[in-house]
Amino acid sequence: xxxxxxxxxxxxxxxxxxxxxxxxxxxxxxxxxxxxxxxxxxxxxxxxxxxxxxxxxxxxxxxxxxxxxxxxxxxxxxxxxxxxxxxxxxxxxxxxxxxxxxxxxxxxxxxxxxxxxxxxxxx
Numbered sequence: 181x182x183x184x185x186x187x188x189x190x191x192x193x194x195x196x197x198x199x200x201x202x203x204x205x206x207x208x209x210x211x212x213x214x215x216x217x218x219x220x221x222x223x224x225x226x227x228x229x230x231x232x233x234x235x236x237x238x239x240x241x242x243x244x245x246x247x248x249x250x251x252x253x254x255x256x257x258x259x260x261x262x263x264x265x266x267x268x269x270x271x272x273x274x275x276x277x278x279x280x281x282x283x284x285x286x287x288x289x290x291x292x293x294x295x296x297x298x299x300x301x302x303x
Contacts, residue, residue: 186211229278230301237295246303249278277302 187208194204229252233243252275277286287300 183211228303229274230303232299232301234297234299235295236290236292236297242296252278274300 190199190204190207190211193199194201199207227249229247229249231243231245231247232241234241274286283302285299285301287298289298290296291298
C-alpha cells in the first residue's frame with residue numbers, strides 16, 4: 181500500500197467517525213515521518229561497486245573500476261565471468277551486500293597463477 185492510499189484511508193476513517201480528527205492527524209504525521217525515514221535511508225545507501233585488481237608482485241593496481249549501483253545488476257549479468265567458478269561469492273551475494281547498507285570489502289581472491297588479487301568493495 182502506498183503512502184497516498186494510507187492517507188486516503190485515514191481521511192475516510194475520520195470522515196466515518198471511526199477515529200477522531202486528532203488521531204487522524206497523528207496517523208498522517210506518522211506515515212509522513214516514515215516516508216521521510218525511508219527516503220533518508222535510501223539516500224544513505226552505498227551508491228557504487230568498486231573492483232580493484234592488483235598485481236601481487238609489483239603491488240600496483242592493474243584495474244580500479246567504479247560502477248554506479250544503478251548499473252550493478254546489468255553489469256553482473258554482462259560480466260557473469262567476473263567470479264571464478266569456485267569463488268565463494270555469487271552475483272546474488274553482491275546484490276545483497278549493496279542492499280544491506282554496509283559499505284566495505286565484500287570479496288577478495290588471490291589468483292596465484294595470474295599473480296593477481298581481486299577485490300570488490302561496496303562504497
